[in-house]
Each structure stands twice: as structure tokens, then as C-alpha cells.
Amino acid sequence: MRLFDSHAHLDVAEFDGERDAVLQRARDAGVQDVLVPAIDAAHWPGLAALSCAQTGVHAAYGLHPMFLRGDVDADLDALPDWIDTHPTAAVGECGLDYFVEGLDGPLQERAFRRQLEVARDFDLPVIVHARRAVEAVLGHLRAVGGVRGIIHSYPGSFEQAEQLHRLGFLIGIGGPVTYERANRLRNLVARAPLDWIALETDAPDQPDAGHRGQRNEPMHLRAVLRCVAGLRDESEERIAEQTTANVRALLRLDSSGAGATTA
Secondary structure, three states: OOEEEOOEOOOOHHHOOOHHHHHHHHHHOOEEEEEEEOOOHHHHHHHHHHHHHOOOEEEEEOOOHHHOOOOHHHHHHHHHHHHHHOOOOEEEEEEEEOOOOOOOHHHHHHHHHHHHHHHHHHOOOEEEEEEOOHHHHHHHHHHHOOOOEEEOOOOOOHHHHHHHHHHOEEEEEOHHHHOOOOHHHHHHHHHOOHHHEEEOOOEOOOOOHHHOOOOOOHHHHHHHHHHHHHHHOOOHHHHHHHHHHHHHHHHOEOOOOOEOOOO
16 A cells, blocks of 8 residues: 655654654555645755655645745745756645734735746646635636646535636645544545545644644554545545545656656
8 A cells, every 4th residue: 555645744843853753654654655845935945855865755845825924025036946956846835824813815815826826837736725715716726727736634615626626636635534523524525536635644733533632744644544435435445546646646756756847
């Protein structure tokens, strides 16, 4: 069984001093590949070093809407040059967050639009944060056009997921689906075609119900897999095979694990 964790922040401080061990535990659990999206420009160099040092770690570079600090325009201007000179699997994490109070909405939208344009221009997928913002995200995706990707920790409806699929997007399913009270999400996962779905952990955040309150890590993707298989009444092997194929096709990874990336 080969699993692909399509969203884990292995470059953040919570994993300092034990990334090798975390990745080994993931591999022992069948998680052979991890997509690591940056949250700000300060993390780009460390992420580049991690992805070069570790087989199966794929880097995405971008600016998270909750961490738009400092000279955002300078960071946005630097992003194309960074992608042009470093192996890159995707653009992100970027997007819109209308849940957290006090965030600058117009700034989020401007940064998101610029990053969508970079993804389109480099023909890279985009990893999208869309908290209470799925409809707004859909509007930006349609306006820019020619962009594919993953909606991380999918928070929307079945109908919105269907629209996103038509645009070339997968929906990221992680720890929240394992909570019994997540009725809408669990119903969506049971009903959606399997080729819509990517599995993720969002480590170190969003642990599954069995690890509530603990630091999350990619090896816990197995708990998400078990839950999705149970909700769909399908084998874990079938879910693992298809969701991994979905992400590899999106990232355009060849059989050796190398993607159609720059640099």
C-alpha cells in the first residue's frame, strides 16, 4: 500500500530535531510521499533544503492568507524567481480565510490572485486554503482560468466539489472526517466519486479523532484512510491506490517520483 499525504507542514518548528524520525514513521505506515506547502517566504529556504534531502518530500511555495505579514508585494514578486530556480511541485498554501477576524480581506484576495496567476504561468497545481470562502475561491479560479489543484481541508458542499472537479481540483480530506459529528463532510465523502478525493493530514494540525489534542504527523494518514474506507464501504487498498493516483496525476509525477517541475 502506498499513500500520499497531500498536505503536511513538515517544515515548521513543531518538527525541529525529529523530521527524519517523523518521515521514517510515515514510511513505515505506508506514506511514501508528502506534499509540504509553505506558509510564508521565510520558510522557503528550509523547505527547499528538506525536499532536496528527503526522497518523497515535494515542496510547494506560496503565502498563506493567515500569515500575510511584512512586505507582501516583495514576497509575491520573489515567488516566480524562486520557483524558476528551485524544484517545485505546486504553488501554495494560498487562498482565502473569512473565518479568522481581523485579517485583511482585500490583501488576501490580491495575494491569492497573484499566486493563481503564477501557478497558471508555470503550469503548476495550486494548494488552496478556503475557510468560509469556497464560493469566493471558485470565483477567483474561474476569473484566472487554466489552474488545477487541491482545496485543502475541504469545507464546502457536494455541489461546490462538483464544480471544483470540473475545474481540475481535488478535495483534500483529513482528520476532520474522522469525527462523528462532521455529518456533512462524512456524507460528502461517502457519496463523492473517488477520483475527486486527496487524503491529507495537515500535520502538525487537525489530528484525527483517535489522536485528539496531540501533534499530528503524516503516519496518522492511516486513520483517515480507515475512516474513508469505512464510510464508502470500500477496501483501504482501493482508497489508497486511487487517492495516491489522483495526487500523482495532479502533480504530474512520473514513475521515478520526479515531477514536471522547474529548475
